[in-house]
Amino acid sequence: MSRLTDLIADLKAKDPKLGADLDREFKALSSRLPFGLNFERHRPEAVELPLRSIRKGDKVRVLPPRGSTGKGDQSLWQVKAIQKKKELAELELKDGVDQKKKTVSLNDLVVVAEFRDTIFPGLISTGKVERSDDRPYHTIINGENYHALKLLTYTHRGKVDAIYIDPPYNTGAKDWKYNNSYVETDDLYRHSKWLAFMERRLLIAKELLRPDNSVLIVTIDEKEYLRLGLLLEQLFPEAEIEMVTTVISAKGVARFGQFSRVEEYIYFVRIGKSEVSLGEQNMLDDSRSATDKIGKKVDWLGLRRREPTARRGARPNQFYPIFVNIESGYIHSIGDPIGDDVDRKSIVPPQGTFAVWPLRPNGDEGLWGITPETSRRYLKHGFIRSRRHKPQEGKASIHYLPSGTVDAIQEGRIAITGCDADGAVQAVYREKKGVIPKRVWNMPSHNAENGGSVILSRLLPGRRFPFPKSLYAVEDALRFFVGEKRNAIVLDFFSGSGTTAHAVMRLNRQDGGYRQCISVTNNEVSADEQKYLRKKNLRPGDFEWEALGICDYITKPRVLAAITGRDPEEHPIKGDYKFTDEFPMSEGFEENAEFFTLTYEAKDAVNHNLAYSRIAPLLWLRAGAHGKRIDSLPESGWAVADSYGLLTEVDKATPFIKALNEVQRLRIAYIVTDDDRRFQAIARRLPEGVEPVRLYESYLTNFSFANGE
Structure with missing residues (x-):
């Protein structure tokens, strides 16, 4: 309908009477709307891809001259031919009636992807940080989030336990773009553009969530919370939806003639059997309203201390051997602590046992958590x-x-129900434990300044990011749904400064969990920075421009700093984490993370095994983002990693399957073949529980169907 109003305006200019008559009838028709949320879907969004090289057949825009702050020509041209020696492209106006043509320098063009286009995505690794041998990797993807969500339909369809997003609030400030332009306050279609923008992404997000038990968490303020609520009701009719009011700044935002705003809103969309778990506080005050947690098994924790400062010598009595029976694997006895000058290898274990020491993942000597x-x-x-x-x-x-x-066992609050063969107790809670959280949250830890801006300033001194969420607020919201899911997959496709990934790492540290977070953000610069950079003759795609983008300047460095405990200048981070888990920020986390940039591949290149290096990360992600990755085509015709295998020559199936049988955590076997009968024959020989996936048929089919708008 927004397109109709544009056409009517054009007609009024040419024929005022006919235009006025048509406008009157259009308004009468549009007033008879059905019940529910109605908004314009607008023309499909489009995104510019400044880092993508120009190919024949691409849709492109001609960039404005360097130094210009204007939008330039927004027409979509198609590349008909490329003169490589001269670095020129021969263009034809897409959908042009007169078939306009011109030749333009490749350096003055940018590829455009419309959201109705079929894309074949890949990923390029741009770095990683590793501090754990056994944990999965958190993933940070630099790319347009709509296309990144499409990518995840191949790797995580129906696998995501929780989605937490903090989308643009559409406040009237230049906080988000539609079709490569910041949406202005006076845009008559600002609200419907926002709804169309959100609807497209939420529809794909729904495909990623576990249908049996998952949650979508969306934060918002008063500008769009009513429309967002209706949109969620329409998109998730089978879900239970609740809205929480949360205080983010008790001092408030003073507005003359209005109430001072102190709050935001959080929608919780619970899917399947998802329930709000009990908490330690009711989120409003100190009162408690306990309900049952009877019958839940107690959690066993790892004995080795995990903080970086827990090194041999720091606590003399906590470096000692635990002797384990070679045959049974049960504890035989506890040894005595040894001095710092004693070689642990000189300790002779009792006959039939071997010594287990508190060794860190890299082999360094650490400490046990309790004395002998x-x-x-x-x-x-x-x-x-x-x-x-x-x-x-x-x-x-x-x-x-x-x-x-x-203590709870000794006081009778936890019951021992039996023992394992080695005497280890089996115990469950026998009392009421926990609090039902309320729908108004007023937690000091949720203050956006102290829990958001201050923490970010310590992680990234001198770098600013507008309105980061409180780390502890995100952590608390997630805990109600993934606190009992220690292997949960959490997705944030508006990740901004990376708070969600940071919160997931804190949850893992608190209970030894293996949760992983997938964070998606683009590399946009702010509206003010954009003007400044253009005046310096810079464009998107230039190194100086990209270095100041959200992903490269904020998100990636924040995740890196959180894990290592060091800021971008390699200085230990000052200050301590507070509330649920208090410890120095400089200790970091024993976590792994890898950073990727989204790519757009040619279908033929994928089909002919020519794009494998960019498809490889998708195969690894689909298998759980755990352990090593097969980054190049194996010369032997097959390869096996920690959680998946790749067979590129079906004639080598026998040694491939033999190797698969020796891997414990194997999830998927990727088999490259065009012959469905041979694929099925090999699939029948795979170890039990291993999923067979045919390449590249599964990949191409997924995006051929999923991307058609």
Whole structure:
């Protein structure tokens, strides 16, 4: 309908009477709207891809001259031919009646992708940080979030446990773009553009969420909360939807003649069996309203201390051997602590046992979490145990019950229901525990300044980002839904400064979880920065421009700093985390993360195995983003990583399948073949529980169907 108003305006200029008559009838018709949320879907969005090289057949725009702050020619041209030696492109006006043609320098063109186009996405790694041997990788994707969501339909369809997004609030400030232009306050279609923008993304997000048990969390303010609520009702009719009011700044935003705003809103869209779990506080005040947590098993924690400062020598009594039986894998006895001058390898274990020491993932000597005296007492009562022993490597997973759990057992609040073969207790809660959270939150930790801006300034000194969310507010919102899911997958496709990934890492540290976060953001610069950079003769795609984009300047450095405990200048981060888990920010987290840039591949290149290096990260993501990745085509015709295998020559199926049988965490076997009968024959021979995936048929089919608008 927005297109109709434009056409009527054109007609009024040519024939005022006919235009006025048509406008009157149009308004009468448009007033008879059906019940519900109605808005214009507008023409499909389009995004400029300044980092993508120009190819024959591409849709492109001609860039304005360097130094210009204007939008330039917004017409879409099609590349008919490329003169490589002269670096020129021969263009034809797309959908042009007169078939206009011209030749333009490749440097003055930018590729445009419309959202009705079929795309074949890939990923290029731009760096990683690794501080854990056994944890999955958090993923940060630099790209247009609509296309990144399409990519995730191949890797994570129906697998995501929670989506947390903080979309643009459409406040009238230049906080978001539609069709490569910042939406202005006086845009008559500002609200419907925002709704169309959100609807397209939420429809894909719905495909990614687990249909049996998942949650969508969306924050918003008063400008769009009513429209967003109606949109969510229409898109998720089967879900339970609740809205929470949360105080983000008690001092408020003073507005003359109006109430001072202190709050924002959070929509929780619960899908399937998703429920709000009990909390430690009711989120409004200190009162408690406990309900049942009867029958839940207690959690065992890893005995080795995980903070970076827990090195041998820091606590002399907490570096000692735990002797494990070679045959059974159970704890035999607890050794004595040794001095810093004693080589641990000189300690002779009792016959039939091997010594397990508190070694860090990189092999450095660390500390156990309790003293040997406490370990011996715990062993006697079944509060410490050994699992997954590897005598040849001198390794075993040593678990224990924390002191609070032991106290609860002794006080009768936790019941022992039995024992394992090694005497380790089996225990469950027998009392009421936890609080039902209320729908008005007033938590000091949720203050946007202290929990958001201040934390970000410590992680990235001198770098500014407008209105970052409180780290603790995001953490609390997620805990109600993934606190009991220690392997949850969390997605944020408006990740901004990276708060959601940071919150997931804090949750992992609190309970030893293996949750992973997928963060998606573009590399836009702000409206003011854009004008400044254009005046300096810079354009999107230039190194100086891209270096100031959200992803490269804020998101990636923030995640890197959070994990390493060091700022971009390699200085230890000052200050401490507060509230649920208090410790120095300089300790960082034992987590892994990898950074990627979204690419757009040619279908033929994918089909002929020529784009494998950019498709490889998708295969790894689909298999769980865990361990090593097969980044290049194997010369032997097959390769096996930690969680998946790749067969590129079907004649090598026998050694490939033999290798698969030796991998414990294997999830997927990718088989490259055009012959469906051979694919099925190999699939039948795979180990039980391994998913067969045919390449590149599964990839091409997914995007051929998923991307057609």
